Amino acid sequence: MENKIKAVFLDVDGTLLSFNTHKVPESTIEAIKQLQAKGIKVIVATGRPEFLLDSVRHIHFDAYLTLNGCYCFVGDTDVYKSSFKPEEIEKIIEWNKDNNLPFAFMHKDGWFISSVNDDVKHICEHLDVEVPPLAPIEKARDYDIFQCMGFFEEKKDKYMEEHVLTGCELPRWSHVFTDIIKKGNDKGVGMEKLLEHMGLGIENAMAFGDGGNDIEILKKAGIGVAMGNASQSVKDAADYVTTSVDDNGIANALKYFKLID
Numbered sequence: 066m067e068n069k070i071k072a073v074f075l076d077v078d079g080t081l082l083s084f085n086t087h088k089v090p091e092s093t094i095e096a097i098k099q100l101q102a103k104g105i106k107v108i109v110a111t112g113r114p115e116f117l118l119d120s121v122r123h124i125h126f127d128a129y130l131t132l133n134g135c136y137c138f139v140g141d142t143d144v145y146k147s148s149f150k151p152e153e154i155e156k157i158i159e160w161n162k163d164n165n166l167p168f169a170f171m172h173k174d175g176w177f178i179s180s181v182n183d184d185v186k187h188i189c190e191h192l193d194v195e196v197p198p199l200a201p202i203e204k205a206r207d208y209d210i211f212q213c214m215g216f217f218e219e220k221k222d223k224y225m226e227e228h229v230l231t232g233c234e235l236p237r238w239s240h241v242f243t244d245i246i247k248k249g250n251d252k253g254v255g256m257e258k259l260l261e262h263m264g265l266g267i268e269n270a271m272a273f274g275d276g277g278n279d280i281e282i283l284k285k286a287g288i289g290v291a292m293g294n295a296s297q298s299v300k301d302a303a304d305y306v307t308t309s310v311d312d313n314g315i316a317n318a319l320k321y322f323k324l325i326d
Contacts, residue, residue: 073105074252074270074272076272076276078276080315084310097125100319100324133278153247156231166180168213180199256272270288276295283303292309
């Protein structure tokens with residue numbers, strides 16, 4: 066099976082990047098170089114937008130799956146884009162008038178947030194990114210929004226899906242917030258779009274991840290690898306569980322499948 070792998074998709078937070086050091090392990094950098102030397106494509110597959118990838122900017126990727134699959138590109142070529150409908154943004158704006166929770170909105174070139182609380186500060190510190198600039202929530206009407214971040218508890222997900230975010234998916238990977246994307250999208254969809262663009266099949270893909278938003282990509286890939294630091298639901302979705310990001314998890318799995326030496 067390992068000889069069929071022509072593309073490796075790598076999540077960022079908790080997979081490429083350690084939450085402890087906010088750095089990519091040297092073993093991972095070397096592994097990526099070995100893969101590319103063999104002609105295997107290496108694709109970043111993240112919930113982050115491209116402009117928040119400074120921490121992995123020193124690594125050459127062959128393609129980008131960003132915003133949980135809602136914006137995928139190769140070089141200057143947009144392969145797939147899926148933004149919210151205006152009425153979907155309007156429902157969030159209207160609901161939040163009476164609830165006043167922080168919502169971050171991401172467009173192609175930037176992001177902003179409707180309010181800031183301790184949860185927002187904590188998660189930005191956890192991800193090693195700056196707190197987004199503050200702006201009125203109504204500003205979301207002015208952009209093509211590809212992804213939101215809603216800072217509400219997981220127990221509210223079902224209500225939000227049924228009453229407010231009816232045209233949306235909630236690929237949650239944190240108890241503090243959930244990513245929000247247009248329904249019909251996830252990292253697995255983005256992976257399929259990029260593979261098609263590259264002339265490859267799903268059986269040619271290996272995917273690595275650790276969070277709930279990685280489950281679909283791990284299920285769909287020819288080989289899905291969960292990091293040792295992943296939650297149990299992610300491990301259950303994978304074909305193989307490697308060691309943690311801080312214990313050379315990516316390199317160890319690639320060696321196990323004989324993709325690198």
